[in-house]
Amino acid sequence: MSDETNKGLLSPLRRKLLMGMAAVPAITMLPRTSFAQAPATSAVNTTGLAVTDTEVTVGILHSATGTMAISETGSIEAEKLAIEQINAAGGVLGRKIKFIQEDGASDWPTFAEKAKKLLVNDKVAAIMGCWTSASRKAVLPVVEQYNGMLYYPTFYEGLEQSKNVIYTGQEATQQILAGLNWIAKEKGAKTFFFIGSDYIWPRTSNKIARKHVENVLKGKVVGEEYYPLGNTQFNSVINKIKLTKPDVIFTDVVGGSNVAFYKQLKAAGIDLAKQALLTISVTEDEIDGIGGENIAGAYACMKYFQSLDNPNNKAFVPAFKKMWGEKTVIGDVTQAAYLGPWLWKLTVEKAGSFDVDKIAAASPGVEFKGAPEGYVRIHENHHLWSKTRVGRAKLDGQFELIYETADLVEPDPFPKGYQ
């Protein structure tokens, strides 16, 4: 599919590049009769992006191959669905969205290179992409240098803010604090045991969680353990959990390790119906691999569950399944990825322009009322105001909503007192 889009797009683009800025007035004189209501290209695109009278091109940049394909497939699917729906509803400023999909191949330098290709060669108006923090960190200098716009879907550790990025997932404090408050109140939890994979996101998240437990909840962290990515043996740490008997196990283990951890927890006789476990790294996607019977009873804390009962989500889930198959599940990040194209469309319409600078300036305050998670709004710091929710895993691999914050939680990527 990407090849076709490439071919269709490159030739007019190259021609346009050759003609340079002098050609812009000429383009506006091309027939525009079919899109009479659409504003002139010269008016909405002053920086030479891939915008024609009928089309605008965006990039999708995720790993379709390699380790991360497990997680990123859902994001690609969600973004394609959003683009299709936007086109069906008339496109953006009267222009249909075309996308060029590039494969980051789970390799961070490749992400940077493909981002550069999308921005420099293809002149895409925005990039929907990246998943791991490592890939985002690789792409960030590129989108800043070439002044692109990146819509990043994953919940992440925070400590970042850029004019050129909109973070559609939650940053760490937004995701974690409400969940900890809830479990401390609901379960009277005083002692916590942290287990994470050994890299930046779990370490930063646990640091925030530890400060919150110790300073705000006046509880105690009885253990904090990290295992290398891909570790498959958790029996030792499970024994430590048995010894310390924490009120809550708080986990941010990721990837294949996740599956091993819950299977071994179950095998070791720890019953999640009795032992409270709060995870910030397991979505419906992960449960597919873990198996519902191994994780039923665990609590997850994030902003979206497939089972959410609201009109937007009731339209979104069937549309997603219709496009990608009855068996697919939708996790938190998949939903956040779906927001990307929509937020971009709304921002472009608010700014009345495809220019990146105007979009960046217009982003704060943009509201999306049709979000499957419910109403969201972009904050000054380019993160989203969103609710935090706690769900309990069921045998069938879905979450049952247990708690949600009454109001939208303010994103705070540089939390004071938590660093």
Add this chain to the structure above:
Amino acid sequence: MFGDYSLGDLGSIFVMQGFAGLILFSVYVLMALGLAIIFGQMGVINMAHGEFMILGAYVTWMTSNLFQTYMPGLFGGYFFLAMILAFLASGALGMLVEWVLIRHLYKRPLDTLLATWGLSLMLQQAYRSVFGAREVGVELPQWMLGSLQVTSSIEVPINGVFVMCLTVLITIAVAYVMYKSRWGRQVRAVVQNRIMAGAVGINTEKVDRYTFGLGCGIAGVAGSAFTMIGSTGPTSGQLYIVDTFLVVVFGGAASLVGTIASAFSISQTQSTLEFFMSGSMAKVLTLLAVVGILMLRPQGLFALKVRK
């Protein structure tokens, strides 16, 4: 760190921790056995070992789906059939790979590293195309879940016991085949001196193919067993490959006893250290110890004396 706990609690934890070490030991032996045959006996550096394991895991997953759909009554016993199918599937693929690829590289052992690494990438992408990029969940029969309550505070995971029994059985079988059977004698003869073995009438090509197939087949069984404790996805094989090589190299390449001894020492060191410090630190210290010992004894713990 132990001040607050009663003696009874501590006793139970130490028993369970000892058991955790034994499970880790079994897992290491099981994943290393196939490679010990391929790398140890044939000198082929098989980087695709993990992918052969995952083939076994996918076969198990398919078998489980088949049983659920067509014979739900027999679901409790599907795992045994799945392991046999996993052995056959991985073994068959192994023999095919040997015929297409490996047999041209026996004189260039370092090139097998590159060739099999490429193979592992191809297999990963093939799994991704066939089974999808997402991990699959292998459902286990009810009796294999949960734990055995030994005393009121000591619990032993059933799947751990299962892996241990399986490891013992397969180790005995491999030892018998390699050291007691006529075919094993041929394999060892080929390893020690390929030309002479050929000269006395051993069909070395056939021996090679079956040896490679056996190694891959055992990898398949290991992969099948690991669906109980780990994940099944296109790249899950990568989780095992480093540890597998570590065990085989540390044990001394051509020695079965060495593999077992090395699996035992690595697993016990790791599980003891894991208990007293964080998992990442335990891994670092274990690896440091292994590197240190290998510097003093490059041939590994046990080395077979072979005329070069």
